Amino acid sequence: MSIRTERVGRLVQRDVADILQTELGPELRALVTVTGVRMTKDLGIAYIDVSIMGSVAALQQASFQHLQELTPRVRSLLAARLRHQVRAVPDIRFFLDESLARAQHMEVLFERIARERGDAPAPTDEAAPADEATEGDATRDAA
Secondary structure (H helix, E strand, O other): OHHHHHHHHHHHHHHHHHHHHHHHHHHHHHEEEEEEEEEEEOOOOEEEEEEEEEEOOOOOOOHHHHHHHHHHHHHHHHHHOOOOOOOOOOOEEEEEEEEHHHHHHHHHHHHHHHHHOOOOOOOOOOHHHHHHHHHHHHHHHOO
């Protein structure tokens, strides 16, 4: 990527994130975070990765669908912010970033493998530190 495409990508990321939080936040009914932006070389298309917080996949998909429906409005609000900085406002394409869910799934798999191998750390008991503290108190009292 050239310096110009990276700079415009960061600008688009910052402004779209601000638009989604301030102007369209109540409409989206979910916490939407812009995790990254990739620009084409001609700066004509901005591929925007978004993460939608929520525990239910159906709600995430519904929020993402609603976000896609708001794309023309997001682009017009972005145009108002970028009009003096770029010649043409890029087309916007949103993509759902599921890297957090994939990372959590990988972590669960690694823990399962460690348990099967017997490499898993021993479960921590809340009572163990208290017992150590009383042993320390006993040695202090003895001295």
